[in-house]
Amino acid sequence: MDSTTPAVAASTSSDVPKITLYWLEQSRSHRILWLLEELNVPYELKIFHRRADNMLAPPELKKVHALGKSPVLTVEAAGADKPIVLAESGLITEYLLEHYGRDTPLLPTQWKEGQEGKVAGETEAYLRYKYYMHYAEGSLMSLMLIVFMMLGMKTNSPFFLKPLVNSIVSRIYSLYITPNLNTHFSFLEEQLKTAPVTTTTTTTGPYLCGDHLTGADILMSFPLMACRGRAEMLRPANFPILYAYIDRLEQEAGYKKAVAKIVSLEGKFSSLL
């Protein structure tokens, strides 16, 4: 089940830090695979499947990181005693971009000219990128977890309780979930409208930090695709720019490469729970 892409440079393998991605099906980890493909860094892929009985992550993942979640990325540098173990999607994305993405458009330029190191001297594109490193998991995914929990309550309740559970869940949706989702989608629609686009002709439309794909879009792809997969959550008529943007993400060459990688190893790919 393991697989290694060829090293990008002709350096000997002992010079190149060994990166391993612990990838779990239908999880947040797929975007890290996408990022690795975009950055074209050598990596090893370890594939895990969800438990059939409850769809949770398998217990073997706890051997990699005590919380037993995915993604986890390990980095083994030449001569190091032991690998470093990175968890949290936002941190993994930042770590890979800071080490391998500095000269790529995936990491926006940090400073406005002449304002290097100054308070508020950061470009808007960079500040947006940093914001999404935290917002994707800290705000949007935490709301999505509540949505998943409510869906689970509806699905798993015994049939004679279903009407009652459905009515409780509906109340939580109307009081809390739907207004919050709409606030987030309105915010993201506006962010795309006001993205700091620097070229006058762009054929692909705005991304979250400007006129091209960055690590922020890759990190945001998982919760956004999860929203778009459920018509009751995100309707194209209400948020047309956001909806079209999510469609574009799924057409990105790097995303398709990451999907193809999984298909080549597993025979199939499914993005969402």
Add this chain to the structure above:
Amino acid sequence: MDSTTPAVAASTSSDVPKITLYWLEQSRSHRILWLLEELNVPYELKIFHRRADNMLAPPELKKVHALGKSPVLTVEAAGADKPIVLAESGLITEYLLEHYGRDTPLLPTQWKEGQEGKVAGETEAYLRYKYYMHYAEGSLMSLMLIVFMMLGMKTNSPFFLKPLVNSIVSRIYSLYITPNLNTHFSFLEEQLKTAPVTTTTTTTGPYLCGDHLTGADILMSFPLMACRGRAEMLRPANFPILYAYIDRLEQEAGYKKAVAKIVSLEGKFSSLL
């Protein structure tokens, strides 16, 4: 309701970027006030109160940031057209530490000697710090939000539904919340046990990144104090090191200064919902 601490340096006020913290009672924003007090940077404080009817944030916060949440920090540099607006607690903490905390123990040293800029060249203390910048909100707080939602369901259901709602909530606790909380607490207990302590004599016990307080502890203080405030969530007998650590956080001089600041302006302070 506003208040400004004196500028630390004798610089003229127009040179000093103007920092404003939008603080909401009983919210995640209190740790940013703590951080500002630790860093001893000048700031203005704007205080907001929760709505009496539903305890949500007041609508005025939407004028500061479209999501209407707290904390939000604005930074107005001399000569800038408009302030930058920062949301997400992890980002605000990182931003303040990178600009004002570089020479303080609050921000751990980034590189091992001789490994500056190298992949996996970061110190363990720094990697822990970066991890907590994401984990606090992305993992622990998102679990806490589910706990708050369950408590809300129990409190707000009509009396004739209470037995049923309580039994649904109990099931979610036993299947999902309690095992997850225990996994997180065990992980944190172990992190404190294995903190990279560099001094041989420490009277205050370990912090998350080593033998002294860092931004990671400040960011983690809110969800941890929320857990300790509820005996059914975190029992001292099960996680003694973690429990003692949370107690120590509440005794930190900077935390007490932040509390005193609110008491001086509001007449009272309550940390948790």
